Amino acid sequence: MGSQEPIMMTRVLLVGGGLTNAVTGSLLRRELPHVELILWDKARGAGGRMATSRNPQDGKTSVDLGAQYISATPEYSKLHSAYYEELIGAGILAPLTSHIEGMRETGEHTNHYVTPQGVSSIVKHFMKSANMDVRYGHHVNRIDLSGNKWNVETKEGAADTFDAVVLTMPVPQLFGLAGTVKDTLENDEKLRSSLLSVDYSSRYALGLFYDEGADIKLKNEVSAEYITNDSVIRFVAIDNKKRGLDNGAPSVVVHTSVPFGKAYVEETTDDVKPLIMKKVQELFPEWPEPTYVKCQKWRFSQVTSAYPGLPGCVSLADGLVIGGDGFTHSNMDGCIESAKSIVDVVVQYLKKGS
Ligand code: FAD
Numbered sequence: 001m002g003s004q005e006p007i008m009m010t011r012v013l014l015v016g017g018g019l020t021n022a023v024t025g026s027l028l029r030r031e032l033p034h035v036e037l038i039l040w041d042k043a044r045g046a047g048g049r050m051a052t053s054r055n056p057q058d059g060k061t062s063v064d065l066g067a068q069y070i071s072a073t074p075e076y077s078k079l080h081s082a083y084y085e086e087l088i089g090a091g092i093l094a095p096l097t098s099h100i101e102g103m104r105e106t107g108e109h110t111n112h113y114v115t116p117q118g119v120s121s122i123v124k125h126f127m128k129s130a131n132m133d134v135r136y137g138h139h140v141n142r143i144d145l146s147g148n149k150w151n152v153e154t155k156e157g158a159a160d161t162f163d164a165v166v167l168t169m170p171v172p173q174l175f176g177l178a179g180t181v182k183d184t185l186e187n188d189e190k191l192r193s194s195l196l197s198v199d200y201s202s203r204y205a206l207g208l209f210y211d212e213g214a215d216i217k218l219k220n221e222v223s224a225e226y227i228t229n230d231s232v233i234r235f236v237a238i239d240n241k242k243r244g245l246d247n248g249a250p251s252v253v254v255h256t257s258v259p260f261g262k263a264y265v266e267e268t269t270d271d272v273k274p275l276i277m278k279k280v281q282e283l284f285p286e287w288p289e290p291t292y293v294k295c296q297k298w299r300f301s302q303v304t305s306a307y308p309g310l311p312g313c314v315s316l317a318d319g320l321v322i323g324g325d326g327f328t329h330s331n332m333d334g335c336i337e338s339a340k341s342i343v344d345v346v347v348q349y350l351k352k353g354s
Helices: 019-031 074-079 081-089 120-130 171-176 180-187 189-196 258-263 269-283 332-353
Strands: 011-015 036-040 052-054 062-064 070-072 111-114 133-135 140-146 149-154 159-162 164-167 203-209 224-226 233-238 251-256 292-298 303-305 313-317 320-323
Touching: 011 019, 011 149, 011 159, 019 036, 019 120, 019 332, 036 120, 062 203, 062 251, 070 074, 070 332, 074 081, 081 111, 081 120, 140 180, 149 164, 164 332, 171 180, 171 189, 180 189, 180 313, 203 258, 203 269, 233 269, 251 258, 251 269, 269 292, 313 332, 320 332
Parallel strands: 011 036, 011 164, 036 133, 164 320
Antiparallel strands: 052 062, 070 111, 140 149, 149 159, 203 251, 203 292, 224 233, 233 251, 313 320
16 A cells, blocks of 8 residues: 555644634634634633632632623614524523613613623533634744744643634733734834724722621622722622522622723733732621632633724735734623634635645
8 A cells, every 4th residue: 555645734823712712713613613622721710801710718619800791783683683582592591681770771672691701601611512622821922934834832842733723812911922913013003003003991800709698788788780980990790680580699799990991001910919908898898708819811802903904804915813802892702703703714714725
């Protein structure tokens, strides 16, 4: 028998394990069933800014530290009906039934949903349907073109070669990458200034966990509240109640105001946590001490100024695509829109080369 050339599978690397790449993976899997899909994220788990954090003391209760609920306008309910139906059918989304005090009125026909298993379950759902090789603790720091392949390296020392690479980290983090990304951003002034115009708010979040039976309430028995007259705290939710689960040990999420987030963005979470805790105690003096507190800094929280023209994604070079909510808007529909345009670009590129 003569020697045979090994058949090389087309390999696509998705960098970032948030919602945009989860949906990108799921759509790519349908479009290109035989492509090898690999996802790398620097974090320890799935979700990105749709993060759900577990209480390390019981491993059961959790809080959503980033996105809180999903709001679908009539336009997006229609445009993305297949996604909503899939998530509702799988029990990932359920209608918001509790009251959120001070919620911005987005029109009476906007549908609001909660995630009974936590908001990261949306991301995990799409990752699962993408059937990808998912690796955490992979912080990409260098991407280089070699022939028509992309060599990607991580801070931790992993290195591999791919036919196409998709990056969905918040836009300012692209400027930390060495290799072709850096060269492209240095040489293309228009692209560089468009990327520099993408801006995000900053916030801190606290996740507070309590003993079962702890009496944690907001006034008028609401599940969550936007606070308008405080400089530190902007939003508070009793997470299990917000998700429609009125059992188990209570957990609370607190988001700071954007001005507070901006003022303290260069501080450490260890320094900022006691300041927010002090405010929680002032605003809710009757609450008992939490048994565990997690503090999260969102340096890049929600997009306040998106990439000009909202293209959904931008191709930096053949087979190197950047996307995410910075190219649309910060919510589930924005991520789906970005994922759809990423998939169009990647599929077109790979089909051209095959
Ligand atoms: P991300 O979720 O940011 O994913 C990017 C991923 O890239 C991250 O997991 C990160 O770890 C990874 N990464 C970064 N750099 C690297 C690297 N060099 N190598 C490897 N991995 C890397 N949306 C709503 O719909 N409803 C809400 O109520 C809502 N509230 C919000 C409240 C807060 C406080 C925040 C922070 C966000 C909120 N959002 C809300 C917005 C929503 O969470 C985002 O729009 C969405 O999660 C963005 O997803 P993404 O995949 O584009 O980016």
